[in-house]
Each structure stands twice: as structure tokens, then as C-alpha cells.
Amino acid sequence: MxxxxxxxxxxxxxxxxxxxxxxxxxxxxxxxxxxxxxxxxxxxxxxxxxxxxxxxxxxxxxxxxxxxxxxxxxxxxxxxxxxxxxxxxxxxxxxxxxxxxxxxxxxxxxxxxxxxxxxxxxITEIQELRETELRMAKVTEKQRDELQVAYRDLENRNAELSQIGKKIQTTRNAATIAVLTLFLVLGIWHLQPVGLSGPDASSEPPLDLLADDPGTMQTMVVETRDFDSTITLRGHLVPGRIVEIISPIESHVSSVHVVPGQRVTEGDRLVGLDASQLAAEYRQTQVDYIKARDRLAEVEDWANSAEMARARRALRRAKMGLDDSQQNLKRTAFLLEQGIVPASEHEEAQRQLQNRKLDFEEAERELESVKLQGGAEEQRVVKLEAENAESRLRAHEKKLGQTEILAPISGAVMPVASGPGGKPLVRGRSVAQGELLLSIADFERLSVVTSIDEVDVRKIQIGQKARITGPGFPGLQAEGSVTFVSSQADRGSRQRNTPQFEITVALDRLDAEALSRLRVGMSAHVTIVVYSQPQALLIPLHAVVQSADGARVHIVDPKTQAIEQRTVTLGLTTLDSVEVMEGLAAGETIVLFVSSPETRHQGVVPMHGGLLP
Missing domain, CATH: 3.30.450.20 (PAS domain)
Incomplete structure (x- = not known):
């Protein structure tokens, strides 16, 4: 073969x-x-x-x-x-x-x-697999040795635990007997006659007890002061904004003037696109526009157009032929009467006249048809075609002005994923219209991206003030405000059964020295002010008594020194204070309860700390 x-x-x-x-x-x-x-x-x-x-x-x-x-x-x-x-x-x-x-x-x-x-x-993957096999063999051998040692230790510990278990069982039996004895003693003490026959427990302290024993109470004058409630979150610094640079036209990259990480100023050249194909298309659109413009001018002056002149000439020639045929018919009729010409010649003249009439009628119809070509409807169609041609011309002129892509803002060039086929942004690469080429990050303005759980997200509103600190920039506290609160939980947090909502806090403009200390990606602590009241009435928690009818405070009359109870409406609390929304005024004197055996026996139940919703 x-x-x-x-x-x-x-x-x-x-x-x-x-x-x-x-x-x-x-x-x-x-x-x-x-x-x-x-x-x-x-x-x-x-x-x-x-x-x-x-x-x-x-x-x-x-x-x-x-x-x-x-x-x-x-x-x-x-x-x-x-x-x-x-x-x-x-x-x-x-x-x-x-x-x-x-x-x-x-x-x-x-x-x-x-x-x-x-x-x-x-052979990178082959070499990596070979090295991985060697490492796994060493790890397996090491683990086998460790398992043998661990097995021997386990046997020794089992023996020790067996001895300890016997001692624990003995101790447990003794502890059970002691606990039973303690409960028996407490039950006997609780069922004393004083507890059984005493008055019903009340959540209100007896006023006579407070008056008879001034040593058991303290007072304070209520004053207004600033009260802020905050939430502290942990996040990281990100650029204030990222502007995506997309290709305005379909072309090829002719030049690349920047690299990822390079800082640029507004107006700097970023990427150049090939304009050869676009220039050819622009020339063709110019030709189409000129033709459409000339056609529009012709239709607008259609009465004087070449087509109308030709139709009129054809009509005049048909009229002249018809007149000649009529004269020829009259002449042959006269000659026939004189016996000079035969009847066949007269019949031929009649046929010629009929043909000339048909030609004249055809010329009239042709003239009317040509007139319609310059009518209002035709003018409207031609005008629209001319406008379309002009729009295409202006669009190509605009595209020719976009072959040099300039930086819209000052910032740093961010790397983007490679284009189709994994090709980087290099000279000669084809790009589609609307394709992402580069991104520019504005580092003059920074933001903090963080997240908050579903319980506290309802407290966050756009525009709330925030303070930003971080371990990477100690001593620097930046001010900012909330600019974005996500309306949808992050998917990853849903999988962890802890829904988290993304929040963005924009930092106020910083000076050059402060800005030089910050880096994108640094961790940051964000303290958001969710509630602020500059004239809040805050009183200690132990000045409030909880009852079935609500929260109450005891007011001292400044004239008679008598003590009266008053129901109040409470707001947010701190670790040791609570805000009074209604029922109390600045300058009034309230009673602070000091825990004693008498007040406990009489049922005084001060309020304890905790953040109210």
C-alpha cells in the first residue's frame, strides 16, 4: 500500500x-x-x-x-x-x-x-500529583504511628477511668444525700407561720414604710441629658465607588495605556480601539446620506424634476401625433371623396388615429403617475429616509470620537476577568460593544461594607450617622453615614441559618494624611447611631417599680415632702438607666430604692436592666 x-x-x-x-x-x-x-x-x-x-x-x-x-x-x-x-x-x-x-x-x-x-x-499537574502522593504516604505513615501510640494511651486511660469511676459513684451518692437534706431544711423554713399568715405580696412599696424609715430611701432630681443608642458592627473598607469602563463600539484593541493597579487621573488615555472598519462604514453612511438628501430635495421640488419634464415631453409628443393623425384622416377622407385615393388608405388613417389616441391617453396616465411620486406621502417617506441616514451618520461620527477611551474619574485601575476565551486585554484582541474592559476605583472616597442580623436590621435607616475606627489605623476616628441597606438577606447567611443583610457606610471626605493611613480591605468597626435624643429624661433602673398596671416611680412633693406614685411610659434602657417618655418632667424629685430586708418583705420590686425594643 x-x-x-x-x-x-x-x-x-x-x-x-x-x-x-x-x-x-x-x-x-x-x-x-x-x-x-x-x-x-x-x-x-x-x-x-x-x-x-x-x-x-x-x-x-x-x-x-x-x-x-x-x-x-x-x-x-x-x-x-x-x-x-x-x-x-x-x-x-x-x-x-x-x-x-x-x-x-x-x-x-x-x-x-x-x-x-x-x-x-x-507536566505541572503530574509533578504535583507525584509530590502529593509522596506527602500523603508520609502523612499516612505518621498517622499510623500516632494511632498506635494513641491506642496504647487509650488502654491505659481506660484502666485509670475505671478506678476513678468507682470513686465518683461513691461521691455522687454522698452528694445526693446532702442535696436532699438541704431541700428539706429550706422547705421547713419557707413554711413558717409568718410566711403563711402574712399579708398578700404586693408589687407596690408601702408609702408609710418610706415615710417612717427615711434611711431606706434616697432621692435625686431628674435632669435632661444627651442620650444615644448605638449598634457596633464589624466590616471592611472598600472603594467609595467603582466605575466600569465598557467598550462603546465593536472593534479591536489597538493600544493599551494602563496596567492593573496603576493610578490615573480624569482624562488619561486608557485603551485605544481600531477605527479602520468604522471609518469605512462612516464613508458609506456619508454616501447614503448624500443620496437621501439629494432625493429629498428632488421630491420637494418635484414639479421641476427630470421625471416630470420627461413625462410632459412624452405627453406633448403624443398630442402632436394625435393632431397629425386627425389631419391625415381629414385629408384622406377628402381625397377618397374625389376618388383620388383608395378606401384602404382612408381605413389606415383611421387606424393610425385610434393608435394615437391610445398613446395620448397613456401619456396622460403616465404624467399623473409621475406627479404622485412627488406627492405628500412620498415626500414624507423620503424625508424619513433622509432623517434615518442623517442619524446613522451622526452615530458613526460619535463612534469615531470614542475610539480613544479616557478615564472618567481619577483613581486606580482594577483588574477584571479576562475576555472570551480567557484572553487578557492586549493589543489585537477583539471586543464587543458593551463588553467590560476595565474598572476604575475611586480611593479618594472610601466606604465600609458590613452586615447585620434580621433582628437589628429594622433599626438601620439610610442617612444615620456612624463612627468608624479600626485596628489598622489606631487613633483615627472617621465620620460617615449609612448609604445602603440591603432588602434581601445574603444567600450564604441563609445557608448558615443566620440571615444577614448587607449595609454600606460612606466615610466623609478625609484629608490627605488620614487618607494615606487607610487601605482597601482593612477591617473596620462601625458604630451606627440608631437613636439620638439630646433632651432625654434618664433615671436609674432601681427608681422604677414594675407592677401589673405598668411601670411606676415615686415622686417627692417639694412642698409637703409627701411621696406619691405615678405611672410612667418607658423607652430605651442602658445598663443602669432607662429613658422616661411620658409621666415625668425635668426638675422633679424621685425616690431611689435601696434594697433592704424590710423593702423585700413588703414586695418592692425594682426594675432590672435590659434593652427594651
């Missing part, structure tokens, strides 16, 4: 190989490079073939050893060598296996041509 030397077959085999294959001539130029090689190093196949091998990797860092292996194979002309080298591709270390073969082809009519074939395989 004759071997198949079809070049397309060899090309198909090369393209289907998973390993990268490159053929380099003795002059250092790349003759063949398959798709796997181009994808491995992110090259354009059209740019690789015919290029000098050394120039391909001149801009790459960490490829010196790889390039040296290939060039050494070209110069030394050795075959069958396999070497392993490490490179960095997309900022990731990769381990490559390089096998070189030296080829020479002698033709009868040509000098000897030489080339080097390099087969490149990415």
Missing part, C-alpha cells in the same frame, strides 16, 4: 496533538507551530510562524532556561534529548517537559536544510 504524503493529513495530525509542537529552522525562524503550542503560551498562530524564536519570548520573564534549551538544540544539532524546565505563564509557575529532535533533509538539487522539532508538554 502506497503511503499517504498529503500535507493536509500531517497538518490535521499536528493540530489534534495535545502537546505543543514547534519546528525551528537553522536560521532561528519558526516554520511550524501547532494550536496546542499557541494556546499554551497565548500566541496568535498567524504571528508565530515566520517569526524569530528568540523574539517570541523576549518580553516574557522567567523563560531564559526554556529559550536556552531550544536554541542549544538548534546550534548543537542533537536529537532525542528531554529536559524539564520551569516557567511562569499567567503569573503561575508551570513545569514543562521539552523534547528536541534534529532533522536534516537532503535534496538532490538543493543544499542540506536543517530544522529542530521541539515537543513541549505541561
Amino acid at each position: 502506497k503511503p499517504n504524503h498529503d500535507p493536509k493529513l500531517y497538518q490535521t495530525l499536528l493540530e489534534n496533538l495535545s502537546d505543543g509542537v514547534i519546528v525551528i529552522g537553522s536560521d532561528g525562524h519558526v516554520q511550524i507551530a501547532n494550536s496546542a503550542f499557541c494556546q499554551m503560551f497565548e500566541f496568535d498562530p498567524e504571528e508565530v510562524e515566520g517569526s524569530l524564536f528568540g523574539e517570541l519570548f523576549i518580553m516574557f520573564e522567567g523563560f531564559d532556561e526554556f529559550v536556552e534549551i531550544i536554541l542549544k538544540a538548534v546550534t548543537d544539532r542533537h536529537s532525542g534529548e528531554r529536559q524539564v524546565t520551569s516557567v511562569r505563564i499567567r503569573e503561575e509557575p508551570r513545569l514543562l517537559s521539552v523534547t528536541t529532535s534534529y532533522l536534516s533533509t537532503t535534496h538532490p538539487e538543493e543544499a542540506e536544510q536543517t530544522a529542530v522539532v521541539a515537543v513541549i508538554s505541561d
Whole structure:
């Protein structure tokens, strides 16, 4: 069977190989490079073939050893060598296996041509698996030894626990007897006659007790003071705003002027887009616009147009032919009467007259039809076409002005995910209209992103003031306000059965010194003021007595020194105070209860701390 030397077959085999294959001539130029090689190093196949091998990797860092292996194979002309080298591709270390073969082809009519074939395989995953297997073997062996030691310790502890269990059982029996004895003593003391026959317990302190025993009470004058209720949360600093830069047109990247992390000012050039295709389309839209404009001018002056002139001329010629036929008919009729011409000639003149009448009628209809082409409806259609052509022209003019993308704000360039196919934003890459190219973060204004649970989120409102501190910027306290409260719980928090709602707090503008101490990503503590009352009436918790009818306080009459009870409406509480909303005025004197055996016996029940909703 004759071997198949079809070049397309060899090309198909090369393209289907998973390993990268490159053929380099003795002059250092790349003759063949398959798709796997181009994808491995992110090259354009059209740019690789015919290029000098050394120039391909001149801009790459960490490829010196790889390039040296290939060039050494070209110069030394050795075959069958396999070497392993490490490179960095997309900022990731990769381990490559390089096998070189030296080829020479002698033709009868040509000098000897030489080339080097390099087969490149990415063995990073294989090497990592091998190292992982070795580590796992060591870990397994270590764990086995630890399990053996732990098993021996467990046996020893079981023996010790068996002895301790016996001692604990003895102690437990003794403790049970002691507890039973204690409960018996307490029950006997509680059932004394005083407790059984005494008056009903009341939540109100007897006023005579307070009057008879002034030593059991203290008083204070109620005054107004500032009262703020806050919630403290933990979050992290983020840029105040992030502006996404999208492609205004469908084109190719012609230039990139920035790199991720670079600071730019408003108006700086970011990306240049190729305008060659857009310029050709713009020229075509100019042609369409000129044609539409001329057509509109023609229709608006349709009475003097070339079409109308042609139709009128056709009508005049038809009229002249009709008149000639009528005169010819009269002449032949006269000659027929004189016997000069035969009857057939007169009949022919009649037929010609009929034909000329038909031609005249056709010319009249044609003139009316041409007139309609310049009517109001036709003018409206042509005008709309002209407006559409002008809109397309203006749109292309605007696109031509958008081929240079400028920074809309000052800030830092943020990295974005690579485009289709994993290609970075480099010269020559195609971009679609509306595709995200870059993002610019405004670091002049910062915000804090945090979260709050479902119980406290109802207390947070947009516009509430906040104070921001953090361990990364000690001594600095920034002011800010709430700018965003999420209306939907975070999905991750739902999975943890603790619904959390995202909150954004924008920092007020900071000076340069304070701004230099802050970094995006720093942790921050946010104290949000959820309630503020500059003229609040705060009284101690133990001045309030809880009863079935509600909360009460005892007021001292400034004239008679008599004590009266008053029902009050309470608000928020602190650890030791409570705000009085109604029932008490500034300047009044209230009783502070001091716990004593008498007040406890008479049923005085002071209020305890706790935050009211």
C-alpha cells in the first residue's frame, strides 16, 4: 500500500496533538507551530510562524532556561534529548517537559536544510500529583504511628477511668444525700407561720414604710441629658465607588495605556480601539446620506424634476401625433371623396388615429403617475429616509470620537476577568460593544461594607450617622453615614441559618494624611447611631417599680415632702438607666430604692436592666 504524503493529513495530525509542537529552522525562524503550542503560551498562530524564536519570548520573564534549551538544540544539532524546565505563564509557575529532535533533509538539487522539532508538554499537574502522593504516604505513615501510640494511651486511660469511676459513684451518692437534706431544711423554713399568715405580696412599696424609715430611701432630681443608642458592627473598607469602563463600539484593541493597579487621573488615555472598519462604514453612511438628501430635495421640488419634464415631453409628443393623425384622416377622407385615393388608405388613417389616441391617453396616465411620486406621502417617506441616514451618520461620527477611551474619574485601575476565551486585554484582541474592559476605583472616597442580623436590621435607616475606627489605623476616628441597606438577606447567611443583610457606610471626605493611613480591605468597626435624643429624661433602673398596671416611680412633693406614685411610659434602657417618655418632667424629685430586708418583705420590686425594643 502506497503511503499517504498529503500535507493536509500531517497538518490535521499536528493540530489534534495535545502537546505543543514547534519546528525551528537553522536560521532561528519558526516554520511550524501547532494550536496546542499557541494556546499554551497565548500566541496568535498567524504571528508565530515566520517569526524569530528568540523574539517570541523576549518580553516574557522567567523563560531564559526554556529559550536556552531550544536554541542549544538548534546550534548543537542533537536529537532525542528531554529536559524539564520551569516557567511562569499567567503569573503561575508551570513545569514543562521539552523534547528536541534534529532533522536534516537532503535534496538532490538543493543544499542540506536543517530544522529542530521541539515537543513541549505541561507536566505541572503530574509533578504535583507525584509530590502529593509522596506527602500523603508520609502523612499516612505518621498517622499510623500516632494511632498506635494513641491506642496504647487509650488502654491505659481506660484502666485509670475505671478506678476513678468507682470513686465518683461513691461521691455522687454522698452528694445526693446532702442535696436532699438541704431541700428539706429550706422547705421547713419557707413554711413558717409568718410566711403563711402574712399579708398578700404586693408589687407596690408601702408609702408609710418610706415615710417612717427615711434611711431606706434616697432621692435625686431628674435632669435632661444627651442620650444615644448605638449598634457596633464589624466590616471592611472598600472603594467609595467603582466605575466600569465598557467598550462603546465593536472593534479591536489597538493600544493599551494602563496596567492593573496603576493610578490615573480624569482624562488619561486608557485603551485605544481600531477605527479602520468604522471609518469605512462612516464613508458609506456619508454616501447614503448624500443620496437621501439629494432625493429629498428632488421630491420637494418635484414639479421641476427630470421625471416630470420627461413625462410632459412624452405627453406633448403624443398630442402632436394625435393632431397629425386627425389631419391625415381629414385629408384622406377628402381625397377618397374625389376618388383620388383608395378606401384602404382612408381605413389606415383611421387606424393610425385610434393608435394615437391610445398613446395620448397613456401619456396622460403616465404624467399623473409621475406627479404622485412627488406627492405628500412620498415626500414624507423620503424625508424619513433622509432623517434615518442623517442619524446613522451622526452615530458613526460619535463612534469615531470614542475610539480613544479616557478615564472618567481619577483613581486606580482594577483588574477584571479576562475576555472570551480567557484572553487578557492586549493589543489585537477583539471586543464587543458593551463588553467590560476595565474598572476604575475611586480611593479618594472610601466606604465600609458590613452586615447585620434580621433582628437589628429594622433599626438601620439610610442617612444615620456612624463612627468608624479600626485596628489598622489606631487613633483615627472617621465620620460617615449609612448609604445602603440591603432588602434581601445574603444567600450564604441563609445557608448558615443566620440571615444577614448587607449595609454600606460612606466615610466623609478625609484629608490627605488620614487618607494615606487607610487601605482597601482593612477591617473596620462601625458604630451606627440608631437613636439620638439630646433632651432625654434618664433615671436609674432601681427608681422604677414594675407592677401589673405598668411601670411606676415615686415622686417627692417639694412642698409637703409627701411621696406619691405615678405611672410612667418607658423607652430605651442602658445598663443602669432607662429613658422616661411620658409621666415625668425635668426638675422633679424621685425616690431611689435601696434594697433592704424590710423593702423585700413588703414586695418592692425594682426594675432590672435590659434593652427594651
